[in-house]
Amino acid sequence: MSERDCGPCTICCWFFAVPETAKPTSQWCEHCTDHGCAVHQTRPQSCRNFQCFWLLEPNFPEEMRPDLCGIVVSFNEEHTSVVIHVDPDRPDALAEEPGSWWMEPLLNAYDPVCVVCGDDKMVVRRTLE
Secondary structure, eight states: OOSOOOTTOOTHHHHSOBGGGTBOTTSOOTTEETTEETTGGGOOHHHHHOOOHHHHOTTSOGGGSHHHHTEEEEEOTTSSSEEEEEOTTSTTTTTSTTGGGSHHHHHHHOSOEEEEETTEEEEEOOOOO
């Protein structure tokens, strides 16, 4: 498990579905507050299992925390590629620093990289040289 914790970051509480509570994607969780998850100690198992890349990598700077940069990076279900979830309220987050720092290292490590921003989705592949 990660040495980090979510702190005030709750952006995943909007992006992802929570089957245990029937919370759909792209909707705020009823337990989400301005200070984090109100039921963090007893949160559903799917929430306990989820870790974004910022949580997984303690060397990422604080400004890459998802709520600060507008981007949540996570593995796909098979862990063979990654998904970049861009906050639809900040659609330029991936083009601006620090969000722009994500694409190159992810493409160097994973192929493909999927990008989701609201209803817009695209798949980015490595270019062969």
